[in-house]
Amino acid sequence: MKAHKLLFLVLTAAATAASAGARANYDVSVYLANPNYGFAGGTIAAAQNSADTKQSIVCNITVNAINTASPSRTLTCQAVDALNNMGWCTLSNPPQSVVDLITSLNDTSYLGFQWNKSNSVCTQLYVERNSMQVPRGATTMSTTSTRTAAPAVPPMADALEQK
Structure with a gap:
């Protein structure tokens, strides 16, 4: 009987952890190797x-409205990683679809950029956007996973390629 109770407790605990979802x-x-x-x-x-004080990532849109007829x-x-590697890029007059993408970000959105x-x-x-990123301020994760390689980034629309 004790073995059945113990098995029930173990299975209940496992089911509770599993219901929390992957994190x-x-x-x-x-990545600077290329x-x-x-x-x-x-x-x-x-x-x-992060435990370090170096990591940061940001994308922003700056509007210059000096020329009100045609603002740019x-x-x-x-981005700066824990090893203090830094990468950055700019794009003049990005299309509205890019502006919309940036404004759709939240703190748990994965943001990647290439330059x-x-x-x-x-x-x-x-x-x-996915359900896996641990929220800001969280101190525990049910399943720990860290991306160790760049995700497969689909090619940007031709509108982003400056010719």
Whole structure:
């Protein structure tokens, strides 16, 4: 009888942990090994949850409205990983679809960007929302997972390629 009770408790505990869902912490990573392109990615929440004081990731849109008839805007992305590797890029007058993508971000969205090393122009932008990222301020995870390689980034629309 005691064995059955113990088995029941073990299975109940396992089911409770499983119902919590898979969790991941997408630390900020900067990849500089390719001679032509750099890639950076991670989440704001992971950077804020990290034990180090270096990780950060941001993309923003700046609007210059000096010429009110034709305001210009600039996309700027920057990331620093735990090893203090930094990557950044800019893009002049990004299309509205890129602006919409940036404004859809939240602190648990995975943000990735690629740039051309010769001119620091952003060539790809990747945003992913999923249920796995540990929320900002969380101290425990039911299943720990950290991205160790850049995700497969789909090619950006031709609108992002400056010619």
